[in-house]
Amino acid sequence: MTILTGKAEAHRRLQSDKSGMLRKIWSHRADYAYVLPAIVVMLIVIAYPVYYTIELSFFNTPPGLQLRDKIFTGLDNYTAILKSPVFWKVTSNTLIWTLASTLIAFVLGFACALALHRDFAGRGILRAILIIPWVISAVAASYIWKWIYHSDFGIIGAVLVGLGLADRPPNFIDSVSTVLPSLIVVNIWREFPFAMIMMMAGLQTVPDQLLRAAKVDGANAWQRFCHVTFPHLRNVSTVTILLLAVANFNSFIIPWIMTGGGPSNASHIWITHIYELAFGRQRWGVASAYSVLLFMIVMSLGYFYVRALSGNERKDGSV
Amino acid sequence: MAHVVLKDLVKTYGSFKAVNNVSLTVNDGEFVALVGPSGCGKTTTLNLVAGLIPITSGDIVIGDRVVNDLDPKDRDIAMVFQNYALYPQKSVYKNLAFPLQMRRLPKEEIDRKVREAARVLDMTELLERKPRELSGGQQQRVALGRALVRDPSVFLMDEPLSNLDAKLRVQMRSEIKRFHQDLKATIIYVTHDQLEAVTMADRMAVMNGGYLQQYDSPAQVFAHPVNMFVASFVGSPAMSLVPLEASTANGKSVLTSAEGWSLELSPHNAQKVAKAKTRKIVLGARHSTIKLHKSAVPGSIPAKAYTVEPTGDVTFVQAFLSGALVNISMPPTIAVAPDEQIWLEFDQERMHLFDGETEMALKAH
Numbered sequence: 001m002t003i004l005t006g007k008a009e010a011h012r013r014l015q016s017d018k019s020g021m022l023r024k025i026w027s028h029r030a031d032y033a034y035v036l037p038a039i040v041v042m043l044i045v046i047a048y049p050v051y052y053t054i055e056l057s058f059f060n061t062p063p064g065l066q067l068r069d070k071i072f073t074g075l076d077n078y079t080a081i082l083k084s085p086v087f088w089k090v091t092s093n094t095l096i097w098t099l100a101s102t103l104i105a106f107v108l109g110f111a112c113a114l115a116l117h118r119d120f121a122g123r124g125i126l127r128a129i130l131i132i133p134w135v136i137s138a139v140a141a142s143y144i145w146k147w148i149y150h151s152d153f154g155i156i157g158a159v160l161v162g163l164g165l166a167d168r169p170p171n172f173i174d175s176v177s178t179v180l181p182s183l184i185v186v187n188i189w190r191e192f193p194f195a196m197i198m199m200m201a202g203l204q205t206v207p208d209q210l211l212r213a214a215k216v217d218g219a220n221a222w223q224r225f226c227h228v229t230f231p232h233l234r235n236v237s238t239v240t241i242l243l244l245a246v247a248n249f250n251s252f253i254i255p256w257i258m259t260g261g262g263p264s265n266a267s268h269i270w271i272t273h274i275y276e277l278a279f280g281r282q283r284w285g286v287a288s289a290y291s292v293l294l295f296m297i298v299m300s301l302g303y304f305y306v307r308a309l310s311g312n313e314r315k316d317g318s319v
Numbered sequence: 320m321a322h323v324v325l326k327d328l329v330k331t332y333g334s335f336k337a338v339n340n341v342s343l344t345v346n347d348g349e350f351v352a353l354v355g356p357s358g359c360g361k362t363t364t365l366n367l368v369a370g371l372i373p374i375t376s377g378d379i380v381i382g383d384r385v386v387n388d389l390d391p392k393d394r395d396i397a398m399v400f401q402n403y404a405l406y407p408q409k410s411v412y413k414n415l416a417f418p419l420q421m422r423r424l425p426k427e428e429i430d431r432k433v434r435e436a437a438r439v440l441d442m443t444e445l446l447e448r449k450p451r452e453l454s455g456g457q458q459q460r461v462a463l464g465r466a467l468v469r470d471p472s473v474f475l476m477d478e479p480l481s482n483l484d485a486k487l488r489v490q491m492r493s494e495i496k497r498f499h500q501d502l503k504a505t506i507i508y509v510t511h512d513q514l515e516a517v518t519m520a521d522r523m524a525v526m527n528g529g530y531l532q533q534y535d536s537p538a539q540v541f542a543h544p545v546n547m548f549v550a551s552f553v554g555s556p557a558m559s560l561v562p563l564e565a566s567t568a569n570g571k572s573v574l575t576s577a578e579g580w581s582l583e584l585s586p587h588n589a590q591k592v593a594k595a596k597t598r599k600i601v602l603g604a605r606h607s608t609i610k611l612h613k614s615a616v617p618g619s620i621p622a623k624a625y626t627v628e629p630t631g632d633v634t635f636v637q638a639f640l641s642g643a644l645v646n647i648s649m650p651p652t653i654a655v656a657p658d659e660q661i662w663l664e665f666d667q668e669r670m671h672l673f674d675g676e677t678e679m680a681l682k683a684h
Contacts (some may be wrong), residue, residue, distance in 0.1 A: 212371050213404035217465070218392035227417070231408040292449035 056288035077289035109195025134193035142257035202236035321472035322380035328377035336385040339529035352516035355526035397466035404591040405450040559645040599675025619662035
């Protein structure tokens with residue numbers, strides 16, 4: 001029997017680890033072959049555009065110039081963005097849009113989920129109706145709401161005037177002060193069913209026995225909600241809020257179709273602004289720099305999302 | 320502590336009667352086990368006492384109050400659940416403090432009571448832990464503690480040991496028994512495990528199909544089961560029940576089998592059979608009251624060994640008699656092989672006889 005010294009033993013183990021890894025890969029060679037096409041496609045449609053966007057963000061692309069004749073300007077695009085008042089306006093719009101839409105849609109969805117969690121006649125029909133905004137196309141919803149808000153033919157204006165609450169129909173989406181809240185209402189209307197479905201699923205997992213224990217312990221309905229139901233739904237709430245936040249941060253259809261960012265940038269959010277810069281004004285370089293910044297923000301949101309998900313697993317799957 | 324009285328308790332779900340006219344009294348400081356197979360109505364009965372589900376009719380008295388319409392929190396009860404039902408986000412300390420906080424007790428008093436309960440249940444060092452960091456046994460002890468801090472009139476326990484492994488169950492069984500002895504607590508304990516009921520309870524209420532079958536001390540239930548269900552449910556291995564036919568031969572009362580053999584009855588047993596309204600009689604015998612012989616002796620019945628199960632202290636032999644499987648226990652020193660011819664001798668003094676139609680135990684008078 002050979003006696004190995006500590007060092008030799010460590011060396012041997014390292015060697016075997018290395019060859020073990022290669023052996024492992026080799027033994028799965030068929031699996032790698034199967035995923036290879038997918039990896040190639042991903043590289044072409046995701047990795048290359050990301051690289052090209054980052055590259056473009058360091059160039060100036062004046063309209064009228066061929067894209068291949070772009071002028072390298074270093075970080076100029078970034079500094080120009082940060083100095084521009086429009087950037088700050090669009091950023092604040094995006095923050096208001098994202099936070100307000102996310103939180104209100106979540107609270108509203110949660111409230112509906114709690115209401116629908118009790119058994120009552122007509123629950124199924126009500127649930128089906130409440131899901132409609134989420135399943136219809138965002139484009140259709142945008143046009144419907146455009147008409148609802150319309151200052152001449154809109155139903156809201158007509159009702160307000162009819163009730164004597166306003167002299168003439170308000171200009172919901174043509175006024176700088178009301179356009180963003182009006183769009184947020186549409187967005188919440190479209191999104192709260194998603195929060196509702198998520199929270200309804202979460203509510204099914206609250207153990208009945210815990211609620212009964214709390215009842216025996218003397219907790220009233222509100223205390224049972226605070227001490228049992230809500231703590232149990234903390235993780236599913238986090239995931240729902242993060243998913244909503246990411247979706248809202250990236251929304252495009254509703255603001256673009258309803259207002260196109262106007263009037264005077266009052267309803268521009270990042271995505272619509274980037275789209276307008278790139279495809280409206282052909283300012284590819286600046287639009288790319290915007291995209292890179294947006295990419296970094298969304299990636300950090302994604303990090304929290306993944307962390308929230310893995311947190312779930314750590315707690316024995318108690319969603 | 321207080322006594323509990325259930326009077327003609329009924330719970331129906333649509334046309335299904337989950338609890339059917341159950342009446343029983345639990346004395347002050349008594350440990351009563353509600354026992355029966357799944358779906359027998361025992362847990363429903365407990366939930367009715369707790370106030371977690373409304374009763375259909377009848378009365379529930381705790382102490383001197385009729386509590387039919389009171390909320391669980393106003394019934395002065397504490398409950399221990401099968402899955403412990405600890406609040407997962409709260410530490411052990413906060414779990415124990417929760418029922419006291421809900422009663423708006425002063426902070427110092429809560430602290431004193433929590434620490435006292437932790438001391439009694441020997442879990443002071445666990446107070447800062449979260450439930451998921453505890454073993455099953457520890458979690459169940461916390462659940463007991465949470466019931467204890469309330470200082471309730473009645474403890475309701477819903478299969479508290481079912482989620483524990485066999486070894487821990489035996490240990491917690493004695494802990495709960497000790498808990499009862501020390502506190503002189505009134506306890507209503509639901510279990511499907513007749514062994515738990517027999518070993519722990521002062522009295523056991525055997526339920527089946529929503530009906531209370533028998534309510535008596537474990538010894539009485541074991542020795543004098545009122546019907547075939549109780550006879551087969553209580554005791555392990557279960558009592559063997561052999562369907563036979565009563566007849567007279569040479570002026571003597573006998574039970575005959577379709578297999579051709581017959582068993583002559585003692586005068587006492589003959590008297591019982593004479594009172595029966597039917598000729599169909601079921602003979603019941605516990606494994607320890609049947610003697611196994613390797614050769615024919617007077618009064619013995621021939622049979623064939625079916626399986627042989629040595630357990631160390633005793634060896635269980637199973638054999639078919641009149642189509643029914645019969646359990647016999649014997650010292651491990653006697654060797655029997657499967658399919659071997661054996662002879663069984665019943666102890667007439669400790670034999671049970673049941674009416675084959677009503678399934679009720681036959682009585683001599």
